[in-house]
Amino acid sequence: MSTPQLDVRYVAELARFRLTEEEIAEFQPQMEHVLSYIAKLHEVNVEGIEPMAHTAAVFNVFRPDVAKDGFTQEEALANAPHSGSGLFLVPRMVEG
Amino acid sequence: MELNTLTLTEARQKIRAGELSPVALIDAINDTANRVDEKIGGYVFRDYENARAQAAQADIQLPLGGIPIAIKDAINVKGEPCTAASKVLEGYIAPYDATVISKLRAAGAIPFGRTNMDELAMGSTTETSAIQITRNPHDTERIPGGSSGGSAAVIAGGEALAALGSDTGGSIRQPAAMCGCVGLKPSYGRVSRYGLAAFASSLDQIGPMTRSVEDAALILQVIAGHDPLDSTSLDVPVPNYSAQLGSGVRGMKLGVPKEYFIEGLDVRVATRVREAIETYRNLGAEIVEVSLPHTQYAVASYYIIATAEASANLARLDGVRYGRRAAGGKDLAEHYSRTRGEGFGHEVKRRIILGTYVLSSGYYDAYYLRAQKVRTLIRRDFEEAFQKVDALISPTIPSPAFKIGEHVKDPLQIYLTDIFTTAANLAGICAISIPCGSVKEAGRQLPVGVQILAPAFQEDRLLCIARAYEMATSTR
Numbered sequence: 001m002s003t004p005q006l007d008v009r010y011v012a013e014l015a016r017f018r019l020t021e022e023e024i025a026e027f028q029p030q031m032e033h034v035l036s037y038i039a040k041l042h043e044v045n046v047e048g049i050e051p052m053a054h055t056a057a058v059f060n061v062f063r064p065d066v067a068k069d070g071f072t073q074e075e076a077l078a079n080a081p082h083s084g085s086g087l088f089l090v091p092r093m094v095e096g
Numbered sequence: 097m098e099l100n101t102l103t104l105t106e107a108r109q110k111i112r113a114g115e116l117s118p119v120a121l122i123d124a125i126n127d128t129a130n131r132v133d134e135k136i137g138g139y140v141f142r143d144y145e146n147a148r149a150q151a152a153q154a155d156i157q158l159p160l161g162g163i164p165i166a167i168k169d170a171i172n173v174k175g176e177p178c179t180a181a182s183k184v185l186e187g188y189i190a191p192y193d194a195t196v197i198s199k200l201r202a203a204g205a206i207p208f209g210r211t212n213m214d215e216l217a218m219g220s221t222t223e224t225s226a227i228q229i230t231r232n233p234h235d236t237e238r239i240p241g242g243s244s245g246g247s248a249a250v251i252a253g254g255e256a257l258a259a260l261g262s263d264t265g266g267s268i269r270q271p272a273a274m275c276g277c278v279g280l281k282p283s284y285g286r287v288s289r290y291g292l293a294a295f296a297s298s299l300d301q302i303g304p305m306t307r308s309v310e311d312a313a314l315i316l317q318v319i320a321g322h323d324p325l326d327s328t329s330l331d332v333p334v335p336n337y338s339a340q341l342g343s344g345v346r347g348m349k350l351g352v353p354k355e356y357f358i359e360g361l362d363v364r365v366a367t368r369v370r371e372a373i374e375t376y377r378n379l380g381a382e383i384v385e386v387s388l389p390h391t392q393y394a395v396a397s398y399y400i401i402a403t404a405e406a407s408a409n410l411a412r413l414d415g416v417r418y419g420r421r422a423a424g425g426k427d428l429a430e431h432y433s434r435t436r437g438e439g440f441g442h443e444v445k446r447r448i449i450l451g452t453y454v455l456s457s458g459y460y461d462a463y464y465l466r467a468q469k470v471r472t473l474i475r476r477d478f479e480e481a482f483q484k485v486d487a488l489i490s491p492t493i494p495s496p497a498f499k500i501g502e503h504v505k506d507p508l509q510i511y512l513t514d515i516f517t518t519a520a521n522l523a524g525i526c527a528i529s530i531p532c533g534s535v536k537e538a539g540r541q542l543p544v545g546v547q548i549l550a551p552a553f554q555e556d557r558l559l560c561i562a563r564a565y566e567m568a569t570s571t572r
Contacts (some may be wrong), residue, residue: 038467051472058327079418081415091431
């Protein structure tokens with residue numbers, strides 16, 4: 001398989017973070033180097049092999065449906081960088 | 097004997113015999129940390145007054161009564177900062193105890209000090225920490241390993257008796273090997289992950305880092321078990337890990353995987369590991385060569401799966417509910433992109449990019465799905481090997497600790513230091529690294545480790561095998 005295209009600037013946008021020009025210049029060749037290494041997985045014959053997402057055979061774990069105490073509003077907001085009126089505040093996202 | 101270099105087992109005996117008070121123990125550790133940590137940089141936070149107050153109240157009849165344990169900065173301890181050494185979590189104060197912390201407290205232990213780590217556990221050298229550099233106490237020009245490098249360094253530096261670390265691809269075992277400690281990665285599902293900053297949820301496990309195998313057994317005893325707050329922790333009975341610890345390896349079959357003795361393995365490290373294998377033979381174990389044919393694909397598979405899971409897990413770090421928030425975001429999208437752009441360091445960014453890429457449409461089948469299939473093959477290799485042998489022995493690290501800054505610009509070179517450790521996480525089995533001597537480098541003796549791997553939920557067997565070597569080779 002040929003080395004695929006990975007545009008670090010574009011992928012970082014998808015992942016919601018900004019890169020500086022210096023970071024782009026540094027990461028682009030580094031990521032291509034890493035990709036060319038992980039491409040060695042294409043040597044493996046995986047025909048008929050089931051993928052494994054998890055090593056523990058647990059599915060659909062339920063807990064008893066009973067009410068219990070969680071954080072108070074004050075505790076939940078204690079770490080918020082910006083809060084007010086008992087709410088987490090974020091920049092405006094709809095036209096008012 | 098210096099109090100700060102006691103094993104946990106020794107400290108516990110002295111406390112129970114009335115020869116040592118928990119307060120004197122905390123004081124000795126804190127004094128040492130005050131003296132040496134400026135040089136080593138293992139701790140990012142210590143609340144001495146609080147720990148001392150807890151020591152004064154300690155119930156010494158409890159299993160770990162009055163014993164201080166250092167905690168990796170990725171594990172929530174209520175009321176203390178927990179930033180996983182990342183700027184993105186700056187200012188975050190843990191509002192709850194992780195389950196392992198609740199269990200340690202219930203057993204009488206005192207969480208004391210938060211240890212440095214690679215940012216969000218992403219790294220193998222502790223150099224990606226946004227807070228500080230940690231130095232290897234055996235040679236302060238060198239890395240302590242990582243990502244739990246702070247935990248290993250404070251033990252080796254005499255600043256802690258024992259610590260908790262977390263291991264996603266070797267992050268307990270590799271620094272333990274480089275700093276000359278014992279490091280145990282429990283089987284996936286053995287220990288609750290509740291309250292651990294998530295890196296890769298199908299691989300992460302919390303485990304003990306200690307001066308002796310006995311100590312690792314004592315801590316595992318306390319932290320293991322099912323937790324309703326972590327649905328991936330399994331409801332499997334917890335055996336008494338100390339009961340069979342001294343029963344030896346006579347009659348056991350130990351496998352040596354030929355793929356772990358490869359080109360790239362430092363010959364001096366290989367020699368130490370071969371000597372450890374000879375010790376096992378002399379102790380009455382049968383040594384058998386085995387093959388784990390997919391070993392060479394473990395690192396590639398690991399870096400696809402771990403980064404894919406991380407890219408999803410780290411979406412929560414958005415500067416809204418906790419952590420650091422960048423100024424100047426005019427709308428929500430810009431708020432995210434600035435907060436995360438300023439908050440994440442280089443290695444975290446690289447890994448999120450890789451994880452996002454391998455999950456993206458068009459590349460998913462070629463990378464992520466294929467890596468998951470290779471993961472199945474890696475697990476099968478172990479299942480087949482464990483049909484023939486009781487456990488496996490290998491090196492933990494391909495070479496001793498390298499110099500700080502040596503590979504900073506070459507991420508792939510650093511990834512390859514995980515070559516012997518990632519497979520255990522992919523397969524979900526348990527593994528331990530124990531010290532097996534040292535090699536001489538530039539006039540210094542640098543520790544190396546031997547790794548033992550056992551089937552999932554066979555920690556009792558794993559610890560017994562590790563203890564047999566320790567009894568034969570050390571005074572502890």
